[in-house]
Amino acid sequence: MNVRVQSRSSHMILLIILVILASVGVVTYAQMAVKQVEEELPLRVMREKRDMEQIARNFYDFLVVTDAARVHPTKGGAESVREHLRVVIRSLEHLRKRYAFNTLIGASALYSVLSPTVDDAQLWLEKGFGDLPQSSPIVLDLIATRSRETLSRVYDKTTEADRIAYQILERQTGKLQGLRRQLSISLIALVFLAAGMVWLAGRQQRATARQAEAEAAKERAQIQLRHAIDSISEGFSLFDTDDRLVVCNDRFIEFHYPDGVALPMPGTPFETIIRNSAEAGLIEDTRGYPSIDDWIAARMAEHNMPGNEIIEHRANGKWVRITERKTEDGGQVAIYSDITELKDRERELQIAHAAAMQASEAKGAFLANVSHELRTPLTSILGFTRMNQKRLSERVFPKVGSDDSKTNRAILQISENTEIILAEGVRLTALINNVLDLAKIEAGEMDWKIEPLEPKDLVNRAAVATEYLLREKGLEMSIDVAEALPLVMGDQDKVVQVILNLISNGVKFTERGGITCKAELSGAEAVNFSITDTGCGIAEQDMSMVFEKFRQVGNTLTDKPTGTGLGLPICKEIIDHLGGRIWVESKVNQGSTFHFTLPTAP
Amino acid sequence: MTKSILIADDEIHIRRLVEQSLEDLEDAGVNIQSVGDGEEALAAIRTDRPGLVILDVMMPKMDGFSVCEQIKNDPSLKHVHVILLTAKGQEYDRLRGQEVKADTYMTKPFDSDALLALACDVLGVSI
Numbered sequence: 001m002n003v004r005v006q007s008r009s010s011h012m013i014l015l016i017i018l019v020i021l022a023s024v025g026v027v028t029y030a031q032m033a034v035k036q037v038e039e040e041l042p043l044r045v046m047r048e049k050r051d052m053e054q055i056a057r058n059f060y061d062f063l064v065v066t067d068a069a070r071v072h073p074t075k076g077g078a079e080s081v082r083e084h085l086r087v088v089i090r091s092l093e094h095l096r097k098r099y100a101f102n103t104l105i106g107a108s109a110l111y112s113v114l115s116p117t118v119d120d121a122q123l124w125l126e127k128g129f130g131d132l133p134q135s136s137p138i139v140l141d142l143i144a145t146r147s148r149e150t151l152s153r154v155y156d157k158t159t160e161a162d163r164i165a166y167q168i169l170e171r172q173t174g175k176l177q178g179l180r181r182q183l184s185i186s187l188i189a190l191v192f193l194a195a196g197m198v199w200l201a202g203r204q205q206r207a208t209a210r211q212a213e214a215e216a217a218k219e220r221a222q223i224q225l226r227h228a229i230d231s232i233s234e235g236f237s238l239f240d241t242d243d244r245l246v247v248c249n250d251r252f253i254e255f256h257y258p259d260g261v262a263l264p265m266p267g268t269p270f271e272t273i274i275r276n277s278a279e280a281g282l283i284e285d286t287r288g289y290p291s292i293d294d295w296i297a298a299r300m301a302e303h304n305m306p307g308n309e310i311i312e313h314r315a316n317g318k319w320v321r322i323t324e325r326k327t328e329d330g331g332q333v334a335i336y337s338d339i340t341e342l343k344d345r346e347r348e349l350q351i352a353h354a355a356a357m358q359a360s361e362a363k364g365a366f367l368a369n370v371s372h373e374l375r376t377p378l379t380s381i382l383g384f385t386r387m388n389q390k391r392l393s394e395r396v397f398p399k400v401g402s403d404d405s406k407t408n409r410a411i412l413q414i415s416e417n418t419e420i421i422l423a424e425g426v427r428l429t430a431l432i433n434n435v436l437d438l439a440k441i442e443a444g445e446m447d448w449k450i451e452p453l454e455p456k457d458l459v460n461r462a463a464v465a466t467e468y469l470l471r472e473k474g475l476e477m478s479i480d481v482a483e484a485l486p487l488v489m490g491d492q493d494k495v496v497q498v499i500l501n502l503i504s505n506g507v508k509f510t511e512r513g514g515i516t517c518k519a520e521l522s523g524a525e526a527v528n529f530s531i532t533d534t535g536c537g538i539a540e541q542d543m544s545m546v547f548e549k550f551r552q553v554g555n556t557l558t559d560k561p562t563g564t565g566l567g568l569p570i571c572k573e574i575i576d577h578l579g580g581r582i583w584v585e586s587k588v589n590q591g592s593t594f595h596f597t598l599p600t601a602p
Numbered sequence: 603m604t605k606s607i608l609i610a611d612d613e614i615h616i617r618r619l620v621e622q623s624l625e626d627l628e629d630a631g632v633n634i635q636s637v638g639d640g641e642e643a644l645a646a647i648r649t650d651r652p653g654l655v656i657l658d659v660m661m662p663k664m665d666g667f668s669v670c671e672q673i674k675n676d677p678s679l680k681h682v683h684v685i686l687l688t689a690k691g692q693e694y695d696r697l698r699g700q701e702v703k704a705d706t707y708m709t710k711p712f713d714s715d716a717l718l719a720l721a722c723d724v725l726g727v728s729i
Contacts, residue, residue: 371689372660372689373689374689375689375709375710375711376613376616376689376710378710378711379619379689379710379711379712380613380615380616380619382711383616383619383623383711383712383714384615384619384622386714386715387619387622387623387714425711429711
């Protein structure tokens with residue numbers, strides 16, 4: 001529960017209580033004020049005034065009657081005087097009872113003024129005055145005089161009472177106005193209070209609404225995250241800094257609780273989860289440890305220093321890759337991937353690889369064996385043929401007579417035949433070498449020793465080895481290697497073999513003129529070698545076939561096949577492998593130039 | 603070093619060929635001996651100390667490389683000139699030959715004239 005919301009609502013309650021109290025206070029005050037006003041109501045004043053005026057009138061009437069009776073004494077008159085006096089006495093008594101202790105405008109003062117006179121009048125009327133009897137007209141005179149004087153004082157008092165009554169009423173009005181003002185102020189204050197309440201309520205509502213919105217948004221975000229986590233195809237788990245489970249997806253649960261009966265609650269410690277799995281016998285790896293606790297200790301050690309991935313072997317034969325990473329705030333994320341398929345494929349690959357290696361080894365051994373097997377009888381054939389040739393020409397033929405033409409012819413034939421056998425034997429050797437070389441290159445069995453080489457050196461070696469070929473045919477060799485050429489990357493033996501091959505090819509197809517070997521820079525990254533002959537050239541339609549295997553240029557029926565058809569393809573294989581290019585330019589009857597490039601050494 | 607040659611090859615025809623190639627040296631007083639396997643070769647070399655040894659690489663019991671290695675590691679036999687004769691022409695065979703410190707590496711089919719010339723050179727004999 002949001003603490004701020006709580007304090008806001010308690011503010012509200014406080015405010016409501018305040019308002020209620022204020023209202024009660026205002027109403028009570030108003031009531032009290034009104035009550036106060038009621039107590040001083042004009043009614044009381046008016047009543048007192050009326051009473052005072054009444055008694056004043058009664059007294060005036062008494063005076064009038066007394067005056068009349070004095071002037072015209074009658075029996076009836078005396079009775080009337082007594083009657084009026086009785087009225088006055090009654091009124092006076094009334095006045096006394098009413099206003100003795102709570103006079104507002106001076107009724108009690110009036111009483112004090114009237115009372116002695118009235119008492120005296122009563123006394124005199126009953127008892128007479130001194131020696132004078134009560135019927136004496138002097139008594140009436142006295143009473144009249146006395147009353148006249150008292151009446152003046154009575155009028156004073158009533159006038160005074162008027163003034164006081166006015167004052168009181170004025171005060172009342174003032175008070176009422178004041179009260180009205182106060183009530184207005186209170187009302188305004190209440191209105192403000194109410195407005196304040198409404199505003200606060202509004203604010204609270206907005207805050208609550210925002211709160212609710214935020215909560216809803218948070219809720220939505222959480223649900224979104226939840227869905228995202230659940231949709232991950234791998235097991236996902238997040239642990240907090242105390243190593244307790246925060247959230248995980250179904251796949252993770254599958255890994256640790258496959259029967260789905262027990263589910264890990266958020267807050268479960270990591271160790272508990274893995275202990276659960278270990279004890280349930282889900283993890284094959286535990287077998288490699290003396291006890292489950294040992295495995296758990298090892299696993300926890302890895303867990304606390306995450307970085308590498310852990311490969312777990314499960315009892316159901318599955319393989320799991322677990323990657324654990326620490327998060328920024330100290331928690332830990334673990335991703336479980338089922339790599340059983342991967343592992344199976346890995347194993348299959350290993351088996352296939354081993355098989356391939358074996359096959360390759362077998363092939364390599366076979367090639368080596370074939371080489372050996374073919375060369376051995378060839379050695380005997382060539383060797384003994386040569387031996388026979390030597391023995392015949394050095395020791396036998398000289399001893400044989402030269403008269404018989406048939407014998408001589410036989411000797412010549414034997415010598416020439418032997419030459420043919422030797423030549424063919426050499427050709428066979430070359431063919432075998434080429435076939436085996438090609439097979440090795442194609443099988444990837446060829447050994448390559450790639451190193452920086454000096455172009456001039458390469459050309460010279462090949463030239464030296466083919467010197468005798470040119471000499472035999474009376475051809476000239478010229479070498480034109482540019483100065484300060486960079487080193488090239490290649491296998492020395494094989495590059496020399498290529499140049500050698502190209503030179504001997506050139507010699508083969510050239511009857512007069514010579515061979516030129518050139519080497520120059522080709523761009524910044526390669527050196528271009530070219531071997532030019534002045535031979536018969538290659539026809540346009542044959543150019544594309546030149547580097548193809550087993551093709552001989554020219555008519556194989558009429559032209560003597562002098563090559564194996566493998567030399568140029570092997571050159572191409574070699575140059576291709578070394579990262580260069582090989583091609584030919586030629587014009588029929590003018591000659592050919594074979595080019596190849598090699599990359600410069602870095 | 604004696605003026606003698608030892609030929610070691612398991613193929614009888616090759617032995618015969620090499621013997622015939624070097625025949626003329628016999629007239630110059632060089633003794634030529636042939637054996638059929640590596641062990642015999644090593645024993646014969648140790649006993650007779652020939653000046654030139656021609657070893658085939660593919661031999662039973664002990665191959666040419668091993669025999670050569672043994673010879674070259676023996677201080678008393680270091681100066682024997684060893685020719686490794688073989689049908690194997692691959693690079694690593696050549697390297698292996700260098701490793702065991704063979705003096706010459708010849709591939710079959712070989713040039714018998716060249717072999718004779720080399721033998722004359724090594725033994726200091728002229729024909």
